[in-house]
Amino acid sequence: ISSLILMSDYSKYIWYNSNIMPWEEANTHVMSHVLHYGSGVFEGIKCYDTEQGPSIFRLDDHINRLFQSATLYRMKINTSKEEIINGCKEIVKINDLSSCYIRPIIFYGYDTLGVNPKGCPLNIAIASFYWGAYLGDEGVEKGVNTTISPYQKISHKSMPTIAKASGQYMNSLLSVTEAKSRGYDEAILLNVEGNIAEGSGQNLFYVKDGVVHTNDKDSSILLGITRDSILTICKDFDIKTKVHSYSLDNLLTADEVFFTGTASEVTPIRSIDDNLISGGNPGPITLQLKNYYMDIVMGKNQNYNDWLSMLNYDISLKNS
Secondary structure, three states: OOOOOOHHHOOOEEEEOOEEEEHHHOOOOOOOHHHHHOOEEEOOEEEEEEOOEEEEEOHHHHHHHHHHHHHHOOOOOOOOHHHHHHHHHHHHHHOOOOOEEEEEEEEEOOOOOOOOOOOOOEEEEEEEEOOOOOOOHHHHHHOEEEEEOOOOOOOOOOOOOOOOEOOOHHHHHHHHHHHHHOOOOEEEEEOOOOOEEEEOOOEEEEEEOOEEEEOOHHHOOOOOHHHHHHHHHHHHOOOOEEEOOOOHHHHHOOOEEEEEEOOOEEEEEEEEOOEEOHHHOOOHHHHHHHHHHHHHHOOOOHHHHHHEEEOOOOOOOOEO
16 A cells, blocks of 8 residues: 555545535635745644544644644644544544544644734644555565665754644655655654754664663654653563663664654664664564554553544534
8 A cells, every 4th residue: 555645545524723624625825824934733643443443542642742832833722622632533533434644733824924923823724534554564564774864853952843843844855855766765864963863754763682762852853652652562561761862873783673653653674774674674572562552553452542532423513
């Protein structure tokens, strides 16, 4: 299954400023502030078709981070978290989806073209649609081939990298398109200190001598919700974890390396600049964490039911 969103995968409806409307009618003006300056914040959330029915993974945590991102960019949201949470559920249901990707976004619309958004309206949209494996089905199973990007990750001292903000992803766009142009699946970015930051849209972990390592916000990373999930899961297996800044040498000499992210889930890294990791095969701890994570998101582990938001079919839809 391609990771590209095909026209046939587009959904019928979008939640837009508290109304449900047809996908093709959810438009914004070409002079909107967000198009010129990237002044938006967003989330990527997944809904899984579990044995108990469609269930959204860590929905509350994602919306909490959405609001945190907006706060970091001084966006004043007049819509409540509860309404946006319900909006995510509504749009999945009205599109009749059991497994999908959910994209809420808050952005400045049209009023002024100055960098200061002043009176620009703050719009909120939520889309839901089918999206296949982000790094491809084969990559998820066998691992992906990566390269160190020539583009440095923006510094947390320049922009709040813990925010999931639209404009910041131009940095990611440059890195991933450059990597693809050279035949790699994904890029790894170094930070201003020359240490590892993250992928173009994923956090990074490595395993050495049975210890799972990842970095922290001072490495200029997004504090991923999947990243947090894996750190929590490690406790279930009594796997020791260390959160610290680390170098490229740490990755190249690691026993295992893997990506985490909402879209990427847990994806093994097969190679870095043609240097094979774990002999080019997914490592045992990576597979253990990956399988456990997938059991959780699919509702097969009752210990983590509080991470699952089952769709509530008594929500009344507000149609435009």
